[in-house]
Amino acid sequence: MPIEIHFDGNKKVSAVIDGFTIKTDQTIPSGGENSAPTPFNLFLASLGTCAGIYVKSFCDQRGIGTDNIRIVMDYVYDQTQKMIVKFIMLIYMPADFPEQYEAAVIKTASLCAVKRHLNPAIENDIKIVRQ
Numbered sequence: 490m491p492i493e494i495h496f497d498g499n500k501k502v503s504a505v506i507d508g509f510t511i512k513t514d515q516t517i518p519s520g521g522e523n524s525a526p527t528p529f530n531l532f533l534a535s536l537g538t539c540a541g542i543y544v545k546s547f548c549d550q551r552g553i554g555t556d557n558i559r560i561v562m563d564y565v566y567d568q569t570q571k572m573i574v575k576f577i578m579l580i581y582m583p584a585d586f587p588e589q590y591e592a593a594v595i596k597t598a599s600l601c602a603v604k605r606h607l608n609p610a611i612e613n614d615i616k617i618v619r620q
Contacts, residue, residue, distance in 0.1 A: 537562040539601035557583040575612040
């Protein structure tokens with residue numbers, strides 16, 4: 490599947506994928522207009538949304554509602570290496586989420602195809618947080 494990249498003026502760059510256009514921009518300090526997410530932020534969002542669809546499928550298969558579940562992505566950045574050295578994913582679950590599924594949800598989130606394409610040296614920390 491080819492992805493077409495277009496230059497939309499200033500620091501704006503878009504990608505056309507399967508008929509969908511994904512727009513990006515840079516922050517104002519980086520010379521952009523901050524009119525869309527940065528490509529790097531889209532990368533982080535792809536990791537979180539990928540894990541999200543795995544968690545959603547897990548819950549759907551067991552008849553567990555997902556209205557009160559959310560995932561928060563964060564990371565640890567090493568200034569020396571100029572790289573992320575750890576991804577942190579917190580899966581917020583309602584208090585009544587079946588406790589016996591917690592480890593399985595963490596494992597399921599870690600199976601995400603985006604995560605599997607990351608350098609294995611980058612640590613991934615996935616945790617359940619009760620709300």
